[in-house]
Amino acid sequence: MLILGIESSCDETAAAVVKDGKTILSSVVSSQIEVHNPYGGVVPELASRKHIEAIAPVVKEAITESGININQLDAIAATRGPGLIGSLLVGFSFAKAYAFALGIPWTGVNHLEGHINSVFLGPESPSFPFIALLVSGGHTSLYYVKSHIEFQLLGQTRDDAAGEAFDKVAKMLGLGYPGGIVISSLAEKGDPEKIKFPRAYLPSTPLDFSFSGLKTSVNRYIQINENYKDHVPDIAAGFQESVVDVLSKKVLSAANQKGCDQVAIVGGVAANKKLRERIKNDASRKGISVYIPSIELCGDNGAMIAAAGYHYIKKGIFSELDCDVYSRVNKKIQK
Numbered sequence: 001m002l003i004l005g006i007e008s009s010c011d012e013t014a015a016a017v018v019k020d021g022k023t024i025l026s027s028v029v030s031s032q033i034e035v036h037n038p039y040g041g042v043v044p045e046l047a048s049r050k051h052i053e054a055i056a057p058v059v060k061e062a063i064t065e066s067g068i069n070i071n072q073l074d075a076i077a078a079t080r081g082p083g084l085i086g087s088l089l090v091g092f093s094f095a096k097a098y099a100f101a102l103g104i105p106w107t108g109v110n111h112l113e114g115h116i117n118s119v120f121l122g123p124e125s126p127s128f129p130f131i132a133l134l135v136s137g138g139h140t141s142l143y144y145v146k147s148h149i150e151f152q153l154l155g156q157t158r159d160d161a162a163g164e165a166f167d168k169v170a171k172m173l174g175l176g177y178p179g180g181i182v183i184s185s186l187a188e189k190g191d192p193e194k195i196k197f198p199r200a201y202l203p204s205t206p207l208d209f210s211f212s213g214l215k216t217s218v219n220r221y222i223q224i225n226e227n228y229k230d231h232v233p234d235i236a237a238g239f240q241e242s243v244v245d246v247l248s249k250k251v252l253s254a255a256n257q258k259g260c261d262q263v264a265i266v267g268g269v270a271a272n273k274k275l276r277e278r279i280k281n282d283a284s285r286k287g288i289s290v291y292i293p294s295i296e297l298c299g300d301n302g303a304m305i306a307a308a309g310y311h312y313i314k315k316g317i318f319s320e321l322d323c324d325v326y327s328r329v330n331k332k333i334q335k
């Protein structure tokens with residue numbers, strides 16, 4: 001089955017053609033980083049406008065690169081939410097119109113389910129059930145994954161998402177947007193032990209997360225240390241160490257709690273080198289296997305949407321033409 005996946009929930013316009021929910025024939029991602037960088041974060045109205053400019057060329061490129069003819073497409077999957085409404089509407093409306101014109105079924109996909117299914121696009125993938133740690137710019141959650149379309153939420157952030165904390169700390173340090181990649185490369189030159197930032201383990205709800213105290217602590221450090229600019233790599237390394245410590249501990253403790261020996265790490269922050277290494281090291285000591293998508297599949301992409309959509313289409317679960325996008329209400333995944 002050939003599925004065209006379309007993603008436009010935030011600041012990436014992406015499309016991909018995926019065969020049987022597993023084999024990527026093409027994946028095109030057009031990033032808006034340059035547009036939002038001067039503002040230190042995503043400006044929703046600018047994002048929508050850029051999606052409108054990019055959507056048709058990106059889909060066209062994905063079809064061309066895949067080597068298929070559009071008439072060979074069996075179905076279309078597009079991100080329905082959560083995300084920025086104006087941005088979502090561009091990809092979602094495009095998908096509806098495209099499917100209607102081709103006379104093929106289409107389905108709306110929860111963006112978070114897309115991230116979780118990205119782990120099936122690699123050479124090795126977990127078997128069910130497994131624990132998924134979803135760490136992105138908008139979410140930080142732990143799921144007990146029972147099938148491609150059944151998820152039990154075990155814990156989530158009470159405030160900032162891990163990626164959001166990276167982005168906000170980068171902004172405080174004047175490093176631009178998005179923060180994850182720049183903080184992680186600076187951290188490589190710093191000493192993670194030099195400045196000790198707090199870790200929120202939340203003993204009463206141990207599978208929940210909180211990163212706002214850490215963010216405030218970095219802010220406070222910057223305010224009281226006039227010469228902080230002389231040791232930005234140490235600040236970056238200390239901050240990253242705190243995030244990585246908490247994420248690794250919690251995903252392994254979720255695995256222990258649910259008796260799972262497989263964990264998956266997905267979402268933009270899963271591209272973080274230190275996080276990938278740490279979780280693999282910590283897990284191997286406990287006999288737990290770790291599955292993390294390739295770096296390109298951690299950030300938002302169309303292939304993960306096609307991969308998740310495949311399992312709905314296969315079951316004959318399609319969306320109607322009057323189906324709408326949603327910004328926050330997490331319609332299915334938290335069931």
Ligand code: KG4
Binds near residue numbers: 138179180272
């Ligand atoms: O999944 P994603 O592309 O979009 C959302 O669904 O939010 O995640 C984007 C987030 C941003 O906050 C970005 O700073 C973070 O992922 N990120 C990273 C790294 N690369 C991207 N965070 C830490 N280390 C990285 N290497």
Ligand code: ZN
Binds near residue numbers: 111136137268299
């Ligand atoms: Zn995402």
